[in-house]
Amino acid sequence: MAKKYKIAVIGCGSAGAAAAIYLKRAGHDLRIFEKIADPKPVGAGILMQPSGLEVLYELGLLEDVLRLGTRVDRLFGETKKGRPILDIGYQDIDQNAYGLGIHRGALFMALFNAVQKENISVECGVDIQSLEERRDSVVLKDSEGKLCGMFDFVIIADGARSTLRSQIKIDSQIDAYPWGAIWHIADEPTSGPLADGRVLAQVYENTQQMIGFLPTGVSHPGSQRKLTSMFWSIEMATIDTWKKGGLNAWRDQALALSPNAEPLLVGLNSLDELQVAGYHDVRMQTWNTARTAILGDAAHAMSPQLGQGANLALFDAKELDWAMQQDGDLHQCLNAYSRRRKQHLAYYQLASRWLTPIFQSRWPVLSWPRDTLFEPISRIPFVRRQMVESLLGIKTGLFSRMQYRALPPLLPPAKTT
Numbered sequence: 294m295a296k297k298y299k300i301a302v303i304g305c306g307s308a309g310a311a312a313a314i315y316l317k318r319a320g321h322d323l324r325i326f327e328k329i330a331d332p333k334p335v336g337a338g339i340l341m342q343p344s345g346l347e348v349l350y351e352l353g354l355l356e357d358v359l360r361l362g363t364r365v366d367r368l369f370g371e372t373k374k375g376r377p378i379l380d381i382g383y384q385d386i387d388q389n390a391y392g393l394g395i396h397r398g399a400l401f402m403a404l405f406n407a408v409q410k411e412n413i414s415v416e417c418g419v420d421i422q423s424l425e426e427r428r429d430s431v432v433l434k435d436s437e438g439k440l441c442g443m444f445d446f447v448i449i450a451d452g453a454r455s456t457l458r459s460q461i462k463i464d465s466q467i468d469a470y471p472w473g474a475i476w477h478i479a480d481e482p483t484s485g486p487l488a489d490g491r492v493l494a495q496v497y498e499n500t501q502q503m504i505g506f507l508p509t510g511v512s513h514p515g516s517q518r519k520l521t522s523m524f525w526s527i528e529m530a531t532i533d534t535w536k537k538g539g540l541n542a543w544r545d546q547a548l549a550l551s552p553n554a555e556p557l558l559v560g561l562n563s564l565d566e567l568q569v570a571g572y573h574d575v576r577m578q579t580w581n582t583a584r585t586a587i588l589g590d591a592a593h594a595m596s597p598q599l600g601q602g603a604n605l606a607l608f609d610a611k612e613l614d615w616a617m618q619q620d621g622d623l624h625q626c627l628n629a630y631s632r633r634r635k636q637h638l639a640y641y642q643l644a645s646r647w648l649t650p651i652f653q654s655r656w657p658v659l660s661w662p663r664d665t666l667f668e669p670i671s672r673i674p675f676v677r678r679q680m681v682e683s684l685l686g687i688k689t690g691l692f693s694r695m696q697y698r699a700l701p702p703l704l705p706p707a708k709t710t
């Protein structure tokens with residue numbers, strides 16, 4: 294029988310919460326430390342892929358999130374002039390496959406509620422700032438130097454801006470992308486092209502302008518207000534100039550790129566209502582030491598170009614659970630976790646690193662191959678299959694993938710407490 298450990302999880306985002314639920318169910322003793330004192334549903338929309346939904350299904354949360362989000366069947370991108378660039382659908386692989394547009398906060402709350410149902414101790418408002426790995430334990434201290442406990446094993450899941458990543462003995466390279474996005478959340482239009490759409494739609498003008506629309510369902514259980522997230526690509530160094538330009542100037546730019554933005558912009562009164570999101574690229578060769586494992590954005594943040602970050606974070610949790618059930622001591626199990634994640638993470642990190650400048654950069658010339666080649670090559674059945682498999686979140690290499698597990702949309706969960 295696998296040994297049971299006293300485990301601390303730092304960060305209660307997708308990665309930390311999912312890992313805690315898996316490991317609590319496996320019989321370990323869990324404590325979560327979360328920096329935010331009063332976690333609430335905040336954030337814009339994200340696209341969940343079949344890979345991430347598979348994890349939520351295993352955790353018994355799929356029904357909850359399906360009730361909150363909006364099913365997405367297709368990804369469609371075109372140039373300002375209306376030339377199609379991307380048009381791929383989940384059903385190209387499996388009639389029952391789908392993505393889910395959901396509020397990041399709604400996903401967070403679904404996981405947070407599940408953590409509480411499992412009676413996992415969550416200490417909110419605790420900012421862990423020091424991690425000392427000893428031969429037989431890991432010692433954690435908060436930002437005031439107060440001892441928070443000694444643990445057999447610590448899961449570091451404190452997000453892209455992790456302060457703990459540099460305290461473990463693994464080399465990492467962290468770069469901030471020069472481009473990011475502005476997000477606006479508005480009521481889903483009741484008429485027009487964005488009404489009741491099951492599509493993530495994007496419009497591009499060379500590499501310097503991009504607007505996108507993602508239907509995301511409701512922000513919390515019981516709400517009747519269906520929402521759409523709109524995103525606008527921006528170079529981070531130009532944010533102040535953009536703000537000085539004012540709301541009307543930006544509204545005109547957005548409408549010139551896509552008139553479909555009109556109903557979403559109606560209730561917007563100030564640029565301050567928008568959220569700015571920067572992206573990071575985090576590279577590590579391995580994701581464990583003898584007594585720590587690093588999960589989610591802390592381990593492998595990437596640009597959201599492929600819409601995979603939260604899905605990979607959830608998959609980390611699933612694979613850590615698998616690794617902890619393998620034969621061997623703790624260090625061997627954690628090594629198994631890193632080995633198991635290697636190919637999946639390498640593929641998506643490389644793909645998002647290569648794709649991002651083609652959609653967001655100062656080099657308009659990069660849009661030429663995108664605008665002329667993407668659509669014709671996506672009609673070649675083999676290439677199309679690779680593109681859809683990439684979208685599904687199951688690729689492990691250019692010509693390899695993990696097993697795709699079809700999800701019955703509303704069947705009871707496979708794994709319960």
Ligand SMILES: Cc1cc2nc3c(=O)[nH]c(=O)nc-3n(C[C@H](O)[C@H](O)[C@H](O)COP(=O)(O)OP(=O)(O)OC[C@H]3O[C@@H](n4cnc5c(N)ncnc54)[C@H](O)[C@@H]3O)c2cc1C
Pocket residue numbers: 303304305306307308309326327328329338339340341342397419420421422450451452453455456474570571572588589590591597600601602603604605606
């Ligand atoms: C603009 C944008 C769009 C995106 N779109 C998508 C998408 O479409 N699909 C997708 O799958 N992903 C998307 N992502 C990525 C996705 O949001 C992240 O990959 C995912 O949230 C990572 O989860 P995580 O648990 O690793 O980190 P986080 O969600 O960041 O959670 C980390 C947690 O740790 C806590 N914490 C931090 N420091 C400490 C500390 N010192 N002590 C205690 N607690 C701490 C934080 O408060 C937080 O709750 C997008 C990201 C961005 C920026």
